[in-house]
Amino acid sequence: MSPSPLLHVHAVRKQFGKQVTAAGVDLQVANGEFFTMLGPSGSGKSTILRMIAGLEHPDSGRILINGQDVTDLPPWRRDLGMVFQQYANFPHMTVAQNIAYGLRRRKLDREAVRKRVSELLDLVSLPGFEERPVTRLSGGEQQRVAIARALAPRPRLLLLDEPLSALDEKIRREMQAQLKDIQRVTGTAFVYVTHDQEEALTMSDRVAVLNWGHLVQVDEPHALFRHPRTKFVATFFR
Ligand code: ADP
Ligand code: MG
Numbered sequence: 001m002s003p004s005p006l007l008h009v010h011a012v013r014k015q016f017g018k019q020v021t022a023a024g025v026d027l028q029v030a031n032g033e034f035f036t037m038l039g040p041s042g043s044g045k046s047t048i049l050r051m052i053a054g055l056e057h058p059d060s061g062r063i064l065i066n067g068q069d070v071t072d073l074p075p076w077r078r079d080l081g082m083v084f085q086q087y088a089n090f091p092h093m094t095v096a097q098n099i100a101y102g103l104r105r106r107k108l109d110r111e112a113v114r115k116r117v118s119e120l121l122d123l124v125s126l127p128g129f130e131e132r133p134v135t136r137l138s139g140g141e142q143q144r145v146a147i148a149r150a151l152a153p154r155p156r157l158l159l160l161d162e163p164l165s166a167l168d169e170k171i172r173r174e175m176q177a178q179l180k181d182i183q184r185v186t187g188t189a190f191v192y193v194t195h196d197q198e199e200a201l202t203m204s205d206r207v208a209v210l211n212w213g214h215l216v217q218v219d220e221p222h223a224l225f226r227h228p229r230t231k232f233v234a235t236f237f238r
Helices: 045-053 095-101 110-123 139-151 169-186 197-203 221-226 231-236
Strands: 007-016 019-029 034-038 060-065 080-083 157-161 189-194 206-211 214-219
Touching (some): 034 197, 189 197, 206 221
Parallel strands (some): 080 157
Antiparallel strands (some): 007 019, 206 214
């Protein structure tokens, strides 16, 4: 790990009533890395991602991006994008309008916006889709629009919360390869949340296995598979 990681989550705790959802989480993600948080439902994945995004505030601990403490900053001041399970597009807008929304904080003229939208549509393999109403697209296509919108302002970090789990098996497999390509081509660091072991093992540079708000092991996929450090990890990978 480089001396100054892109993302540094330091001793982060979060509790809802008696339920400890993040029990002192430490993790570091490098520039351009594909980092996955893997764990069963209820293990705290979304809560940790939402704290990184600034949608939830930790009870204690700090979050640093690019060496800057962002713990008390709102989401839009964190140099990151986010993609949710349910492609959160604006239903009354076209594809181009949805993606351009991701650029609203940039002072770009119309031509620059048009050019960037077209570039992004090429990136997510939807060339020429600008004028389509977003609700007419398939689930996989809508999710690709959401990814294009999140990447529009060129964040260094993209957070993805089970982005493929609403899609059917065949589309999901195709989109895995496509997402991996997008990540590599853009050099964006991904923090990717899933409960799907196969997905985590095939896509990631490193995987953090989460159980009851604890990161039980953080390793490269082959190491997790061959040298599980706890019984939970071993059972989780069968
Ligand atoms: P995962 O994404 O791994 O399924 P979550 O982070 O969504 O896990 O949830 C972890 C635990 O925290 C769950 O028990 C959930 O009920 C609880 N939790 C999450 N958000 C809230 C909230 N806003 N209020 C109360 N409990 C919450
Ligand atoms: Mg979740």
